[in-house]
Amino acid sequence: MNLSRLALSLGQSATLKLNELANNLKAEGKPVVHLGGGEPEEKIPAGAAEAGRRLLDGGFVRYTATAGTAPLKKEIAAYTERHYGVKPGLNNIVVASGAKQAIYNFLVSVIDPGDQVVFPAPYWVSYPEMVRLAYGTPVVARPKAGQLLVSAADIEACITSSTKAVLLNSPNNPSGQIYPQQFIREMVEICEHRNVYLLMDDIYNQLVFDGLKAPSAFEFSRRPLNESVIVSINGVSKTFSMTGFRIGWSVANEAITQAMVKVQAQVSSCPSALSQAAAAGALAAGGDFVGTLRAGLEKKRDLMVAELSKLKKVKLHKPQGTFYSFPDFSAYEPASAKLSGLLLEKAMVVTVPGVEFGLEGHLRLSYCGAEKDIIEGVARIRKVLD
Numbered sequence: 001m002n003l004s005r006l007a008l009s010l011g012q013s014a015t016l017k018l019n020e021l022a023n024n025l026k027a028e029g030k031p032v033v034h035l036g037g038g039e040p041e042e043k044i045p046a047g048a049a050e051a052g053r054r055l056l057d058g059g060f061v062r063y064t065a066t067a068g069t070a071p072l073k074k075e076i077a078a079y080t081e082r083h084y085g086v087k088p089g090l091n092n093i094v095v096a097s098g099a100k101q102a103i104y105n106f107l108v109s110v111i112d113p114g115d116q117v118v119f120p121a122p123y124w125v126s127y128p129e130m131v132r133l134a135y136g137t138p139v140v141a142r143p144k145a146g147q148l149l150v151s152a153a154d155i156e157a158c159i160t161s162s163t164k165a166v167l168l169n170s171p172n173n174p175s176g177q178i179y180p181q182q183f184i185r186e187m188v189e190i191c192e193h194r195n196v197y198l199l200m201d202d203i204y205n206q207l208v209f210d211g212l213k214a215p216s217a218f219e220f221s222r223r224p225l226n227e228s229v230i231v232s233i234n235g236v237s238k239t240f241s242m243t244g245f246r247i248g249w250s251v252a253n254e255a256i257t258q259a260m261v262k263v264q265a266q267v268s269s270c271p272s273a274l275s276q277a278a279a280a281g282a283l284a285a286g287g288d289f290v291g292t293l294r295a296g297l298e299k300k301r302d303l304m305v306a307e308l309s310k311l312k313k314v315k316l317h318k319p320q321g322t323f324y325s326f327p328d329f330s331a332y333e334p335a336s337a338k339l340s341g342l343l344l345e346k347a348m349v350v351t352v353p354g355v356e357f358g359l360e361g362h363l364r365l366s367y368c369g370a371e372k373d374i375i376e377g378v379a380r381i382r383k384v385l386d
């Protein structure tokens with residue numbers, strides 16, 4: 001069979017592969033504890049279900065405008081103003097089939113073959129492959145030993161005349177760390193000065209704990225949105241527990257937005273009309289869905305930290321947001337894939353090896369699942385390792 005060099009070169013998504021493995025083992029009746037997940041267990045907001053039902057009851061579910069429906073884009077504009085202090089026009093927004101497609105739309109719109117995209121480790125597993133999918137070259141800035149955050153100087157040292165974008169995710173999957181204000185401020189200055197896009201993957205932006213706030217890049221720019229190098233990615237998957245709806249979006253200047261609309265028009269025409277209606281319903285609903293989700297996750301974060309602290313040789317930077325912890329297990333076994341395999345075999349616990357996120361010696365353990373799984377999963381790991 002003739003496959004393209006691109007297809008042959010792409011790696012599989014490690015996290016999706018592990019999800020499949022965990023589900024298969026469960027289906028076989030194995031007592032698996034899945035600490036590798038990436039979605040909240042809560043039900044979707046009532047407003048989302050009602051809005052979706054209303055559209056279905058009407059009987060017409062058609063294509064929408066490529067960039068998304070006006071009602072959803074209006075909700076996104078209001079959401080962006082509430083949380084970022086910037087009010088985008090509807091021409092600054094593209095609704096996509098998940099934040100993932102929004103990132104892909106962006107990458108394809110700015111990368112020529114061989115152009116570079118710089119991002120820090122640890123990074124979301126998909127970034128390197130997505131950059132390659134757009135014929136770009138991923139360039140990884142690494143933190144100092146024992147650290148989970150890079151400095152702005154570390155990123156700047158990676159920027160060359162071929163760099164098209166710097167990509168940041170804060171709070172971060174997998175580390176749960178929030179990049180500090182000063183870092184984001186410097187990144188905005190550097191990207192504006194070097195005329196490089198600053199792609200902010202803000203998908204976990206509202207899932208932050210201890211009363212902290214993830215600083216928005218927009219706070220530190222004086223440029224109007226239409227002259228901005230900042231592109232913000234967001235969506236309903238994590239914050240509204242709506243992963244299966246596949247709705248994400250980008251907020252960016254009009255020129256890059258138009259290019260992204262052209263890409264999306266040729267790839268998927270538009271996101272699902274039904275999912276867009278539900279997402280608009282979630283964003284419009286009153287109540288405090290996100291606050292309740294955040295409080296529940298903070299409690300589970302505390303539980304995960306307490307359980308992990310019982311392991312004799314684990315080092316942990318306490319997560320400040322998301323629903324992931326990224327402890328350093330290197331004192332037990334420096335090769336994370338080997339350790340993750342061992343824990344699956346001996347303890348039936350699914351974890352994600354740090355090497356998939358560009359940082360060896362760590363494992364990613366999620367706390368988005370049931371409290372009993374956090375307790376049982378870490379107890380089984382202790383039994384094997386201590």
Ligand SMILES: Cc1ncc(COP(=O)(O)O)c(C=O)c1O
Nearest residue numbers: 098099100124173203235237248
């Ligand atoms: C950092 C990060 N960005 C983007 C996404 C993708 O979100 P979506 O489900 O909206 O495509 C994920 C999902 O795991 C993520 O962790």
